[in-house]
Amino acid sequence: MNRVHWVLILLGILAVSTLFQMFTFSYFQKYDYAWLDYFITPSASLFTGIFLFFVFILPVFDWTSGNKKFKRFLILGLAGIAYSIVFILILHLFPILFYENPSDYRKSVFGFFVANFHNVIKIYLFQIAILFAFEYVSKEKKIITQQKNLEIELNQTKLQLLKSQLHPHFLFNAMNSVVSEIDTQPRKAQEMLINLSEILRTTLDSDFMESTTLKEELEILEKYLSIEKMRYEDQLNFEINLSDDDKNIQLPKLILQPLVENAIKHGFRGIQNSIQIKIELNESKEFLLVKNNGAALQTRISNGTGLKNVKERMKIFTGIENSFEIYQEENWIINQLRLK
Numbered sequence: 001m002n003r004v005h006w007v008l009i010l011l012g013i014l015a016v017s018t019l020f021q022m023f024t025f026s027y028f029q030k031y032d033y034a035w036l037d038y039f040i041t042p043s044a045s046l047f048t049g050i051f052l053f054f055v056f057i058l059p060v061f062d063w064t065s066g067n068k069k070f071k072r073f074l075i076l077g078l079a080g081i082a083y084s085i086v087f088i089l090i091l092h093l094f095p096i097l098f099y100e101n102p103s104d105y106r107k108s109v110f111g112f113f114v115a116n117f118h119n120v121i122k123i124y125l126f127q128i129a130i131l132f133a134f135e136y137v138s139k140e141k142k143i144i145t146q147q148k149n150l151e152i153e154l155n156q157t158k159l160q161l162l163k164s165q166l167h168p169h170f171l172f173n174a175m176n177s178v179v180s181e182i183d184t185q186p187r188k189a190q191e192m193l194i195n196l197s198e199i200l201r202t203t204l205d206s207d208f209m210e211s212t213t214l215k216e217e218l219e220i221l222e223k224y225l226s227i228e229k230m231r232y233e234d235q236l237n238f239e240i241n242l243s244d245d246d247k248n249i250q251l252p253k254l255i256l257q258p259l260v261e262n263a264i265k266h267g268f269r270g271i272q273n274s275i276q277i278k279i280e281l282n283e284s285k286e287f288l289l290v291k292n293n294g295a296a297l298q299t300r301i302s303n304g305t306g307l308k309n310v311k312e313r314m315k316i317f318t319g320i321e322n323s324f325e326i327y328q329e330e331n332w333i334i335n336q337l338r339l340k
Contacts (some may be wrong), residue, residue: 003134007053007127014123015046044094048087053127056083061131076128084120088112177231192227199223211317214288215247217256218279224257228264234274236264241280249288249339252317258306259290259335267294267333282336290335297328307335314338 019042060079064072092109095102102108178196181189199220218240225238260277267275275294282289307326314323314337323338 003131004058006130006134008050010126010130011046011049011053011123014049015042018042018045040094040098044091048090048094049123051090052083052087056086057124057127058131061128065135080121080124080128083124084117087120087123088117177227181231188230192230195223195227199227210253211250212253213247214242214249214251217251217253218247220254221256221260224260232264232268232274235268237274237276239276239278241278246281246285251288251337252313255310255313255337256290258310262306263290263292263294263333263335266298267292269295271295286339288337288339290337291332293331294333297326297333310335 019038022038022041056079061076064075067075088109092105092112095108096105175196178189178192181192225236229236229238256279263275263277267277271294275292278289278291280289280291281287307324311324315321317323318338318340320338325336327334327336
């Protein structure tokens with residue numbers, strides 16, 4: 001319900017309470033009301049209140065919304081006095097319209113001023129309080145909405161920046177792999193370039209704001225590994241320990257490729273043996289693990305551009321600060337991705 005509905009409910013409650021008050025006074029024989037009184041008095045109060053709310057209170061309240069607090073309160077205070085005077089003057093016109101022998105208008109108005117002016121002010125203040133409450137809630141909602149929109153825009157900007165960093169970073173490393181084979185094995189280098197073009201076609205068309213399934217992510221990863229497999233042959237082994245259901249997990253697009261790329265680039269550094277890369281879930285299936293048994297983890301490696309991008313993208317994707325971690329456990333370097 002909006003602010004108008006609540007004010008109308010308030011005025012309706014006041015009309016009903018007036019009717020109840022009249023019945024109570026009549027029951028205890030303090031006043032002798034005619035049956036017409038039970039209709040005229042509450043109805044006059046209700047319709048006068050509704051009329052003044054729409055033609056006076058609401059326009060004045062909205063008109064003062066741009067003023068400073070002190071000036072606004074001053075204007076609304078003076079408006080309250082004017083409202084109360086007009087309310088009483090209009091209210092006492094109803095007996096003239098509906099009664100054959102109405103009481104003296106001036107005397108009736110004066111008596112009501114003396115006895116009930118403060119009650120009319122209270123009615124006015126209740127309505128103003130409701131309007132202020134809805135204005136406050138509306139402003140808070142607007143601020144929250146603006147913050148959410150700003151956060152979305154910021155995340156989009158971050159993702160575009162990360163995408164612009166990822167493509168050159170990936171391309172640079174992949175081209176290095178091709179260059180290393182051109183002189184010794186030109187046919188293999190040609191095949192690697194063909195696979196590289198397919199990967200780039202896929203990645204350049206990807207929307208980083210969208211998620212993808214682990215199955216689709218692995219399909220792209222296999223194209224990348226086909227390039228590296230030509231270079232390292234039996235020295236590079238790749239193992240996926242996932243069920244078909246596990247492959248329906250949602251992930252940010254192209255999130256695994258930089259992890260595997262990083263494992264290959266740094267895993268062979270300083271060692272002559274083969275390395276193995278594994279992709280699997282932990283026992284609770286809360287994390288996706290990309291593991292390799294290559295060279296020991298170094299701080300400068302864990303803070304590289306590719307892994308920073310992964311960390312930022314996972315933070316945006318999950319809304320969790322530490323949704324990506326890299327650490328060493330015995331002979332395994334483990335990249336840990338928190339799942340939604």
